[in-house]
Amino acid sequence: QQHDEPVIPFSPGDRILLVGEGDLSFAASIIEHHGCTNVTATVLEKDHAELLAKYPAVDTNIARSKAAVVNNKLVYNVDATKLPPSVARTPHDRIIFNFPHVGGKSTDVNRQVRYNQELLVSFFQRALSSPAAPLARGGSIVVTLFESEPYTLWNIRDLGRHAGLQLERSFRFQADVYPGYHHARTFGVVRNKKGEESSGWKGEDRPARSYVF
Known part of the structure; x- marks a missing residue:
């Protein structure tokens, strides 16, 4: 379902848990521009x-x-598959994991797909596990992925189902709705041989989709 009108999968008053935040630009944007408290x-x-x-x-x-x-x-030091009690103790209305990836540059696509599928299934299961389940009753989990291979090979709908979740909806992720947000790569800023930051590709310019469970 394509929408010209941006979809914001949270409200300012929601208790929001952001997982794997990278450079924290998404967190800063939803606090500064969307009034999340x-x-x-x-x-x-x-x-x-x-x-x-x-x-x-x-x-x-x-x-x-x-x-x-x-x-x-x-x-700091939070593994998405092992959310600690200090984080999980308070139930959250929205748990958001933008562009999850295990990292690494393996050329074995099948292996990369499997590792990332395992990451997401473990994340889903931890979000639902009790005691200290970090997802509040009536809450939702939002995962955002690029709309291209190898990400489409992960079959995120099936991964959610495997963990006992039902996909409620999906929508186009529009980075420009989050001023100041920049896609942060798993292995950090890419530099050339001179130590200068490489312009490279910009994740916020690539088509992406958010899945709500």
């Missing part, structure tokens, strides 16, 4: 130093988030 942003990196080394712009996004004095927080 209860956002928990999580990153896989173990601390600020590791996050900054991978994403040099992250401090700007942290500052944007902190400018709003509300109930928002950043948690």
